[in-house]
Structure formats: structure tokens, C-alpha cells
Amino acid sequence: MRLSPETPRPAEPEIETAHAEEFVEQLRCVADSLPSRINIDAQSVEQGLAKLVLTLIEFIRRLLEKQAVRRMEGGDLSPEQIEELGLALMHLEAKLQELKTQFGLADEDLNLDLGPIGRLI
Amino acid sequence: MKLYVYCLVEGMDELPHSLKGIAGAAVRLLSWEKVSLVVSEFAGDAVAVTRENALAHAAVVQGLLERTTPLPFRFGALVTEEQLQNYVSAKREALQVKLEQVRGCVEMSVKIISDRDWTEEPATNIGHEKPGTAFLSEKRREILGGEARAQEAKRVAGWLEGQVREVVREIDFKPNTTSKLIVASGYLVERVRLDEFRQKVAAARQHRPELHFLVSGPWAPYSFANIDLEFKTHFGVS
Numbered sequence: 001m002r003l004s005p006e007t008p009r010p011a012e013p014e015i016e017t018a019h020a021e022e023f024v025e026q027l028r029c030v031a032d033s034l035p036s037r038i039n040i041d042a043q044s045v046e047q048g049l050a051k052l053v054l055t056l057i058e059f060i061r062r063l064l065e066k067q068a069v070r071r072m073e074g075g076d077l078s079p080e081q082i083e084e085l086g087l088a089l090m091h092l093e094a095k096l097q098e099l100k101t102q103f104g105l106a107d108e109d110l111n112l113d114l115g116p117i118g119r120l121i
Numbered sequence: 122m123k124l125y126v127y128c129l130v131e132g133m134d135e136l137p138h139s140l141k142g143i144a145g146a147a148v149r150l151l152s153w154e155k156v157s158l159v160v161s162e163f164a165g166d167a168v169a170v171t172r173e174n175a176l177a178h179a180a181v182v183q184g185l186l187e188r189t190t191p192l193p194f195r196f197g198a199l200v201t202e203e204q205l206q207n208y209v210s211a212k213r214e215a216l217q218v219k220l221e222q223v224r225g226c227v228e229m230s231v232k233i234i235s236d237r238d239w240t241e242e243p244a245t246n247i248g249h250e251k252p253g254t255a256f257l258s259e260k261r262r263e264i265l266g267g268e269a270r271a272q273e274a275k276r277v278a279g280w281l282e283g284q285v286r287e288v289v290r291e292i293d294f295k296p297n298t299t300s301k302l303i304v305a306s307g308y309l310v311e312r313v314r315l316d317e318f319r320q321k322v323a324a325a326r327q328h329r330p331e332l333h334f335l336v337s338g339p340w341a342p343y344s345f346a347n348i349d350l351e352f353k354t355h356f357g358v359s
Contacts, residue, residue, distance in 0.1 A: 013183070017335040022234055026302040069261045079254070086253025089260070 050103040051110070054096065058110045061092055124151075124205060125163040126198040127181045128191035128341070131220050133157060140184050143168060143177045151202070153209045156216055159185065160205070168197050182341045190223050192216075193341050219346065226290055226309045227339035229318055233277055233304040234333040240266030274303040277332065281306070284325040288317045293344040307344030315339060 017023055068085050071077050077085065100106070125143050133150060140148040142161030151158045159181060168174055178196050185191045200208070209216070241262050250258060278294045285308060293307040310318045319336070326334050 013338055013340055015335065015337040017333070019234065019333040019335070022333060023232065023302075023335045026234060026300055027232075029300055029302075065260050066264055068257060069264055072257055072261065082257060083251045083253040086251075086255070086257040088253075090253060090256040 047103055047105070050099075051105055052112075054099055054103070054105065055110045055112055057096060061089070061096060064092075065089055122162050122164055123166070123199050124160040124202055125168060126194050126200065126205065127159040127161070127178060128185065128193040129216060129220060130157050130159060130185055130189050130191050131155075131224075132189055133185075137184060137188075140181055141177070142181055143174050145177075148181055151205065153206055154213050156209050156213055158205065158209070159191070163199060166199070168199060170197070186227065186339065186341050190220075190226055191341050192219055192223060192346050193343050194346070222291075223309065223342040223345055225313075226311050226342060227315065228342040228344055229308045229310050229315070229322075229336065229338035230340065230344075231281065231304070231306050231308065231322060232302060232335040232337075233281075234301045234335075235270075235273060235277070235303045235331070236301060236333070237273070237331075238266075239269035239273065270303060277329075278304050278306060280329075281322075281325060285318060285321045288314045288321055291345060307342075309342055309345050310339075312339075 068089060071085075072082055100110070125146070127142065127148070130150075136148055136150055136159065142148045143163060146161035146163065148159055148161045151160055161181075175196055182191050182193045281304070282292055282294075289308045289310050291309040293309075295305045295307075308318065322334070322336055326332075
């Protein structure tokens with residue numbers, strides 16, 4: 001569409017806020033969590049594969065945690081079962097942390113961009 | 122030599138001479154079947170994700186916004202001319218629908234921070250719990266806090282939508298449940314209604330002083346383009 005002379009043209013983009021520092025800090029966090037592109041070469045393919053597998057494990061781990069909390073709230077677990085379940089999930093979290101360190105991955109690396117559906121975690 | 126693709130445009134016969142693309146390359150217009158694409162030549166198989174390249178991509182798209190409404194491609198779309206021509210032939214109708222959807226519009230962005238902490242206070246007996254139970258109690262607090270934040274994000278986005286609905290064509294709402302930034306929304310606004318939109322948002326801000334707003338734009342309609350996925354599917358480009 002060719003704009004006619006009377007059609008208003010947008011001005012230069014403006015950014016308007018009274019809390020600039022706060023937004024810079026928050027947007028920096030968001031930017032850090034964006035997935036970086038992975039080059040499929042011999043050096044990076046191992047880390048790329050680890051990232052994918054650990055992301056799926058992290059997703060399942062979080063589901064397990066939610067399910068455990070629901071069961072705890074539902075009152076169908078004895079105190080002993082809660083303790084046992086809590087310890088198992090605590091060890092799983094520690095193990096995953098260990099694997100992330102081993103592959104040089106940060107918490108924000110463990111996610112998948114599913115396009116229009118959004119992000120996995 | 123490959124082509125770096127910036128955006129689709131309509132109604133343009135020539136580009137502003139001042140436009141410079143990735144690595145300072147000259148930007149040109151390619152047109153097939155009533156679809157025009159803004160491209161530049163690129164030597165290499167991948168475009169490095171650098172601040173300089175990202176800004177160059179954005180500058181080309183933003184530079185065209187003054188004259189028309191470009192439909193931007195995601196950063197990094199690199200193809201041969203033949204691939205691009207095949208893509209346009211295969212997707213012509215879908216691309217024209219997309220162009221029609223954003224025609225005469227710009228994108229305004231509104232981000233909202235809420236300082237409120239939605240996490241419950243820890244239970245008083247937390248120090249007496251066994252480690253596994255304490256771990257699950259802490260997870261419960263985190264999960265419930267996240268759910269409360271998500272609900273608040275939806276409420277705030279819904280409230281803002283109610284304030285600006287009559288002056289926007291479409292809304293792209295992205296809730297954020299993991300940080301204080303609870304809302305990041307894109308609004309497709311007709312150029313003629315830009316001032317109205319700004320006034321509505323300014324009025325809304327007055328009603329919710331506890332929320333911190335960042336309003337920016339006008340931008341090219343990045344949130345409403347969504348043509349990257351089709352492009353990737355077609356070429357396997359990433």
C-alpha cells in the first residue's frame with residue numbers, strides 16, 4: 001500500500017517509562033534466558049544434545065514436583081511418604097545441577113522455543 | 122552469494138538510498154508475483170548473532186516503517202535467490218493475507234512490572250521439618266507463588282486490553298510468570314489511531330500507580346508477523 005500524503009506517518013520510536021533501571025534489569029534477565037543458536041559442528045553437537053536431553057529431564061522434574069505438591073496438599077500422603085518423596089526430588093535436583101555444571105549449562109539454557117505455542121518451561 | 126532477507130513490503134518501487142544492511146551491504150528490492158522482499162547480498166553460510174548485525178537488521182526494517190508497513194522476517198534468514206522465489210510462489214497467498222493483516226498499522230509495546238511478591242511467607246515450623254519435607258514445602262511456596270503471579274498477569278493484561286481494545290486491531294499478549302515483568306504485550310495499532318492509543322495507555326497508567334509501565338513504539342509489527350516458522354519449514358533455515 002502506498003501511503004497517501006495525508007496518511008499520518010509514525011514518529012521515531014519513543015520509549016516512555018519512569019522506571020528505566022528496573023526495566024533494564026528485568027529485560028536483561030529475559031534476554032539472558034533466550035535460547036542461543038547452536039552450530040551443529042563436532043565441538044558443539046555434544047553440548048547441544050546434552051541441552052536437549054537435560055531440558056526434557058528438567059521439564060519432567062518440574063512436573064514431578066508439581067504432582068508431589070498436589071498430593072501433599074491433597075492429604076493422601078503420610079509424613080513418611082512426604083519425607084521420602086521430598087528427599088528423592090531433592091536428590092534429583094542436585095543431580096541435574098551437577099550435570100548442568102558438567103556440560104557448562106545455566107538454568108536459563110534449559111528451555112525449548114516451541115514457536116507459536118511458546119516456551120516449554 | 123546468498124541473500125539476507127529483512128522483510129516483505131508492498132507499494133514500493135524503490136528503497137531509500139540511505140538504507141544499509143548487514144555488514145554495510147546495499148539493500149535492494151526483489152519482486153515476484155506482487156510480493157516484494159527487501160534483501161541484501163551476504164557472503165557466508167550464517168549470519169553471526171552480534172549486536173551490530175541485530176541493529177543493522179532492525180535499522181532496515183525501521184527505516185521502511187516511515188513509508189510503509191513492513192512485515193519483518195526473524196533475524197538470520199539467509200537463502201539463495203532461487204529458494205526465495207520458490208518460497209514466494211508457494212506462500213504467496215499466505216504472505217498477502219499477512220500483509221493485509223498489518224497494512225496501515227504499527228506495533229506499540231507495553232511492558233508492566235509488578236513489585237508485589239506473590240510467594241507466601243514460610244511456615245513458622247519450617248526449621249523443625251525434616252529435609253525432604255522442608256524441600257517440598259519450599260517447592261509448594263514457589264509453585265503457588267508462580268501460579269498467583271500468572272493469574273495476576275492475566276488480570277492485568279485483561280484490564281489493559283479493556284482500556285485500549287477500541288483503538289487496537291490485534292493484541293499479542295505474552296504473560297511472564299518467572300519475574301517481576303508480568304506483562305509484555307504488543308498492540309497492532311492503525312497509524313491514524315496512534316495518538317488515541319497513547320492517550321488511553323496514559324489514562325490507564327493513572328489508575329494503577331502500583332504498576333510500573335514501559336511504553337515503546339511505533340515499531341514494525343514483529344509480534345504479528347510470525348512468518349519465520351513457515352520460512353524455516355520451507356527451507357530448514359535456522
